[in-house]
Amino acid sequence: MSSHQTGSSVDDIVSVALSEAEFENLSRLVYERFGIYLPPEKRTMVTVRLQKVLRRMGMTSFRQYYEYIVKSSSNEPLIEFANHITTNHTFFFREKDHFDYLIKRVLPEMTAPLKRRQDYDFRMWCAGCSSGEEAYMLAMLMMEFFGAEYSMWKAGVLATDISEKALAVADGGDYVEERIALLPEEYKRKYFQALPDKIWRVKPFLKQDVVFRKFNLMNDVFPFKKPFHVIFCRNVMIYFDKPTRNALVQRFYDCLVPGGYLFIGHSETIDRTSSDFRYIIPALYQKPL
Numbered sequence: 001m002s003s004h005q006t007g008s009s010v011d012d013i014v015s016v017a018l019s020e021a022e023f024e025n026l027s028r029l030v031y032e033r034f035g036i037y038l039p040p041e042k043r044t045m046v047t048v049r050l051q052k053v054l055r056r057m058g059m060t061s062f063r064q065y066y067e068y069i070v071k072s073s074s075n076e077p078l079i080e081f082a083n084h085i086t087t088n089h090t091f092f093f094r095e096k097d098h099f100d101y102l103i104k105r106v107l108p109e110m111t112a113p114l115k116r117r118q119d120y121d122f123r124m125w126c127a128g129c130s131s132g133e134e135a136y137m138l139a140m141l142m143m144e145f146f147g148a149e150y151s152m153w154k155a156g157v158l159a160t161d162i163s164e165k166a167l168a169v170a171d172g173g174d175y176v177e178e179r180i181a182l183l184p185e186e187y188k189r190k191y192f193q194a195l196p197d198k199i200w201r202v203k204p205f206l207k208q209d210v211v212f213r214k215f216n217l218m219n220d221v222f223p224f225k226k227p228f229h230v231i232f233c234r235n236v237m238i239y240f241d242k243p244t245r246n247a248l249v250q251r252f253y254d255c256l257v258p259g260g261y262l263f264i265g266h267s268e269t270i271d272r273t274s275s276d277f278r279y280i281i282p283a284l285y286q287k288p289l
C-alpha cells in the first residue's frame, strides 16, 4: 500500500526521541509556569504529539525545542507546548446539565437578594475559557434569564485563558457549524449571524458583554476588584496535581461572594477535606453563606 493510500508519509514515520532528561526539563517548565503536571508515563504521549511540531519547525531534537522555549522572550512557545499536551477542545452547550441548573436554580437564587437591595451587579468568571464557547454560552443564558430586565443589570462575563491563540479565536467570535451543533435553533438565530461556508458569527450585542483576557490561574494573586457570584472552571484542573488543584480551589473560594457557586468539569472533583466548599450536585460547589 502506498503512503498516499494510508494517509501517512515517510515524514510521519521518522521520529525524534525524547530522552528522560529532556522530558523532565519540559515537564518542569509547564508545571512551574502553568501548574500542568506530566507524570513519567506521559512521556510517550508527549513524544507522539510533538513529532509533527518539531518537524514543522525543522528541529531534530527535543533539546533544540526546549532551548527554543526557554530562550523565547514571550510565554507563547511554552503555552503552545502546553496546548499540545492538554487540549483547547470545547463546544457550545458542553455538559449541558450545568447550564440548566444555572438558569433554573443558581441565577434565581443569587439575583433575588440583589434585586431586593437594588444592587444590579452580577459577575461571572469563566476561567480557562479556551476559544470562548463556554463564556458566550454564559452570557446568552444570562440574557435569556434576565429578559427585558437585562439592561438594568451590570451583568457580564469575564473570560480568561493562558492561550493567546485560543483567546484570539474567542475574540473573533467565528465558529464552525459543529461547534454550535448542540445549540437550539432559536439561540443560533438570536445570537449569531450566519456567514458563508457554514461559519456562525457571534452578534455584537453578545460580544460586548464578554471580556476576554489572558490570565494564568497559577498567579498567586487574583487581581479582581470585586468578588464573583459564579465561577466556571471546567476541564482545566484535570491537568493539575492535587496540591496545585487544592491551592487553586482556595483562591477561587476567596474570590467568590458568600453563597457563590463554583462549577468544575464532570471528570473533576474537589477535595472536600481541604476546602470549605459545600457539594451541591456533581461538579458544582457552593461557598457557604
Ligand SMILES: C[S@@+](CC[C@H](N)C(=O)[O-])C[C@H]1O[C@@H](n2cnc3c(N)ncnc32)[C@H](O)[C@@H]1O
Binding pocket: 033, 034, 035, 036, 086, 087, 088, 089, 090, 091, 094, 127, 128, 129, 130, 131, 134, 160, 161, 162, 163, 166, 215, 216, 217, 218, 233, 234, 235, 236, 265
Ligand atoms: C479543555 S479547555 C476547557 C475549555 C472549557 N472550560 C470547557 O470546559 O469546555 C482547557 C483550557 O484551560 C487552559 N489552561 C490550562 N492551564 C491554564 C492555566 N494555568 N491558566 C489559565 N488557563 C489554563 C488551556 O489553555 C485550555 O484553553
